[in-house]
Amino acid sequence: MTHSDSIAKRNVTILVIAQAFLGAQMPIMFVIGGLAGQSLASNALWATMPISMIVFGSMTTAPWLSHVMQRYGRKTGFLIGTLAGGIGAAISAYGLFTGSFLFFLLGSYCSGIYMSSQGFFRFAAADTASDSFRPKAISYVMAGGLASAIIGPQLVKLTATAYVIPFFGGYMAVLGINLIGSLLFFFLKIPTPEAPSPTAPTGRSRSELLKSPRIAVAIICAMVSYSLMNLVMTSTPLAVVGCGFTQNNAADIVMAHVLGMYIPSFFTGHLIVRFGAEKIIALGLVILASAGLTNMAGLELTNFFGGLILLGIGWNFGFIGATTMLTTAHTPEERGRVQGMNDFLVFGTVTLGSLSSGFLMNGFGDSPAEGWAAVNIAMVPLLLLAGVALVWLVNHNRRQMA
Numbered sequence: 001m002t003h004s005d006s007i008a009k010r011n012v013t014i015l016v017i018a019q020a021f022l023g024a025q026m027p028i029m030f031v032i033g034g035l036a037g038q039s040l041a042s043n044a045l046w047a048t049m050p051i052s053m054i055v056f057g058s059m060t061t062a063p064w065l066s067h068v069m070q071r072y073g074r075k076t077g078f079l080i081g082t083l084a085g086g087i088g089a090a091i092s093a094y095g096l097f098t099g100s101f102l103f104f105l106l107g108s109y110c111s112g113i114y115m116s117s118q119g120f121f122r123f124a125a126a127d128t129a130s131d132s133f134r135p136k137a138i139s140y141v142m143a144g145g146l147a148s149a150i151i152g153p154q155l156v157k158l159t160a161t162a163y164v165i166p167f168f169g170g171y172m173a174v175l176g177i178n179l180i181g182s183l184l185f186f187f188l189k190i191p192t193p194e195a196p197s198p199t200a201p202t203g204r205s206r207s208e209l210l211k212s213p214r215i216a217v218a219i220i221c222a223m224v225s226y227s228l229m230n231l232v233m234t235s236t237p238l239a240v241v242g243c244g245f246t247q248n249n250a251a252d253i254v255m256a257h258v259l260g261m262y263i264p265s266f267f268t269g270h271l272i273v274r275f276g277a278e279k280i281i282a283l284g285l286v287i288l289a290s291a292g293l294t295n296m297a298g299l300e301l302t303n304f305f306g307g308l309i310l311l312g313i314g315w316n317f318g319f320i321g322a323t324t325m326l327t328t329a330h331t332p333e334e335r336g337r338v339q340g341m342n343d344f345l346v347f348g349t350v351t352l353g354s355l356s357s358g359f360l361m362n363g364f365g366d367s368p369a370e371g372w373a374a375v376n377i378a379m380v381p382l383l384l385l386a387g388v389a390l391v392w393l394v395n396h397n398r399r400q401m402a
Contacts, residue, residue: 005128008128008130008133011128012125012140014188015144016144017184019121019142019144021148021177022181022184025089025177027255028153028174030254031153034051035238035241036096037358039167040095041101049105052351053109053112055112057111057112057113057115058112059343059346059351062340062344064340065113065117069120073193075185080117081114081118083178085114085174086174088113089107089111089178090171091107092107096168097165120339120343121141121144122138125141134327135269136269140265145262146259146262146263159172159173203331213392214325214328214329217390217392218323220386221285221386222323224383225322229261229311231353231375231378232291232295234357238368239304239372240253243299256305256308256309257311260308260311260316261315262312268280268321277328282387284313284319284321285386288379295307360375
């Protein structure tokens, strides 16, 4: 590594800890959000609406939060995220206390602001890294989710019976996580971008950026990888409990899934450096398809565990590969514009996926098994879209080189 990577290593270490500790709130909410929604909603079709509101909050936050970070620095943006995460947890807990589905949805939306800020951890890791260290820095920060995969579901189990009101303890834990975890960002050393001079280049417009083949395909692959992961994961607790297993079984399966999401991060960056982002993204799409096939092969716990672990690994390769591809396709002055646009589009698709999850799970067929099959079949068209886009990019690059 170059000398400048000493600062990058410090920042990566802090961001890894943040991903591990603060990131634990996401598995908590994804385990209990749908189950709590099912208990509060007047119609089972809206059970996953709280998860959809989290992702919708992330989608609508990404553009302006990216602008805030571009102007005032990463630290300011991350502190906004933890503040919103704590407020969201408090409002959600109040919704559970009063039995108000609307308050619960409002709290979920605020939690989405935190989710958006967490999404920028991977970009922050790249800010001070050299070209050779950048894929590894992104990968290491994503690997911090390994600890969150363990902490989150275990907190679900510990808080499950802490209060008379179901799921209330989980949101109290999320509130504490945000209050404590916000202190980490005071140790970051990422320079605030200098205000551009009137004569400085402004870079391409959003429409021009989207016309760049590498940027367009990176965004498409990120959208598909993340939305499919969310589509299946959101309905997993409902499917597991609906098929006769327990809430603790669902927590264990989500924990295994999140481990699958982050364990590969220890070597994903090295694989990208060696083989290129395109090949790693392609491998991720194949593994995502394998996850769907495993989920449809049976309704035993082994199927749920195997399918969700594959789902996590496929997301890791697809999403980290797409993120790395994106960071190499724009100039520094375009960074905020590209990253905000990317996360807006990615989480917009994820919002549709999580919302569709509840409708597919509870609206197709007469049993949880039939709904679960519908969820996994819905993966096919999006996998085809990403696969075709990736093949087109590879062929385009070959023509350009020729």
